[in-house]
Amino acid sequence: MSQGSQVKLTEHPRARRQIATAKGWGGLLGFVLVFMLSRRAHMSAFESGVHALAGGIGLYLLAWAGMVAIWREIAVAEVERARRIIAAQAAEAAEAAAKAQAEKVAA
Secondary structure, three states, X not given: OOOOXXXXXXXXXXXXXXXXXXXXXXXXXXXXXXXXXXXXXXXXXXXHHHHHHHHHXXXXXXXXXXXXXXXXXXXHHHHHHHHHHHHXXXXXXXXXXXXXXXXXXXX
């Protein structure tokens, strides 16, 4: 992750890969779907291609925005989980140190 207090999805390996995959599939699916629907509407191949490009770009952007929103939530949850684990480990270490100190004083 990043060095500061911000979580950057561009530095998260799983997020970066899954966002790129979603964008690719979204663009491809949008292109194919709109092209097929345009051809079924009896448009010429050129018109269908132009509409398909627009549909591919639109679904590409929609997939990107959706995956970024999803991964923002996942990244925040991962950071919160790590924070809780570290806090629990610190509490356990403090408790063990206090117990060791008490045993040392008693002896």
